[in-house]
Amino acid sequence: MKKGHNLSKSEVVEQIPLACSDELAAVEFLEAQRWGNTPACVHCGSVDVYKMTDAKTGERSRRYLWRCRDCKQQFTVRIGTVYEESRIELRHWCYAFWRACTSKKGVSAQATLPDQLQKCAIPDEPDSVCDGTRRL
Numbered sequence: 253m254k255k256g257h258n259l260s261k262s263e264v265v266e267q268i269p270l271a272c273s274d275e276l277a278a279v280e281f282l283e284a285q286r287w288g289n290t291p292a293c294v295h296c297g298s299v300d301v302y303k304m305t306d307a308k309t310g311e312r313s314r315r316y317l318w319r320c321r322d323c324k325q326q327f328t329v330r331i332g333t334v335y336e337e338s339r340i341e342l343r344h345w346c347y348a349f350w351r352a353c354t355s356k357k358g359v360s361a362q363a364t365l366p367d368q369l370q371k372c373a374i375p376d377e378p379d380s381v382c383d384g385t386r387r388l
């Protein structure tokens with residue numbers, strides 16, 4: 253975790269550094285950003301979906317897959333977003349995201365984010381993203 257930043261802005265600022273440090277935390281953070289409490293199939297829109305787990309460990313699948321009970325297809329939070337084609341770990345996106353939330357000038361933060369990511373994760377402006385994550 254980086255030191256010397258002002259973390260007082262909102263709760264999300266405390267959560268994102270965690271998401272930056274751990275890929276699972278990053279995935280779950282982005283899932284919450286995208287879906288809130290209602291994950292939906294990216295293929296058919298059904299909300300009858302579940303997290304796939306590793307048969308041996310019972311932990312979440314390493315690819316963070318979801319499966320839809322309606323169309324039987326698998327998906328991840330990456331699909332349909334800039335993350336889908338990116339080979340960068342999601343936790344690195346979270347770091348960019350965090351910078352957007354902590355930046356005093358939202359403009360400079362937006363300049364560091366690809367357009368597609370802004371569309372996906374930042375519907376209005378960085379401040380609204382921070383507000384939207386408080387429900388976590």
Ligand SMILES: [Zn+2]
Pocket residue numbers: 293294295296297298320321322323324325
């Ligand atoms: Zn489906």
